[in-house]
Amino acid sequence: MKALGVDEQYHYAMDLELWFRYLLQAGQQRVLLSDSLFTYFRLHETSKSVAQSSRFVGDIEKVFYNVLHSLNAPRVLLDFARLNIPNADAFSPIRYPVAVSTKETSYFLLHMALLAKQHYSEIKNVVAARESLLVAQQNGHPKAPSVLRQLAKSLIPNKVLSWLASQRNKRKI
Structure with missing residues (x-):
């Protein structure tokens, strides 16, 4: 160091x-973990x-x-x-x-990709959210259908989701 x-x-x-x-x-x-306390750090209003x-x-x-x-x-x-x-x-x-190795860095990339996907989903940037999800998948995130459904739900406007649900309910009747 x-x-x-x-x-x-x-x-x-x-x-x-x-x-x-x-x-x-x-x-x-190369990092050793210890149960011992090496330093004491206090948080207070003036720190x-x-x-x-x-x-x-x-x-x-x-x-x-x-x-x-x-x-x-x-x-x-x-x-x-x-x-x-x-x-x-x-x-x-x-x-x-x-x-x-890339194996050691993949967790960091996965974490950052998921944070990016969340951010881009919230601002409705579909392209960037999808790219972020692909990076997450390349770094170990599962390609489960539930993940894709979650991404779609976060990007599709609520009115469209409500309409799709109503159409599905009509077919059941």
Whole structure:
């Protein structure tokens, strides 16, 4: 970890950024878990974490974007990750070295793809939602019919869904 250095452009997420760079180099198998407490961290109203929490989000999103960029993630995920970066036009992505298998990175890509699918579904961007779902499927998400039904329900206007349900009920009578 010491050899990786600290990226001082991050004011609030230096440790997170360092951990991601380490994981992309060494992989999860090089991280040891412990039941011991190494540090004590308190949240209180005047702590930096609480008082400036909105600024943390921007730094975290930059880290996530850089990880996606380093993994050559599809444009649909990069566009999604860029949404919460303050002053995104001034942001210059950094490509981290990656020395782990795609199997180790697939969980991160799956997670980000599902978040993107949810976002794009909520704003009714059908094309981006579908692309995000395809990325999720390429990274281990099941291609179950219930997932496709859920995506369709989130994209089809409620009036159309109600009309379809009424038509189905008419056929049963």
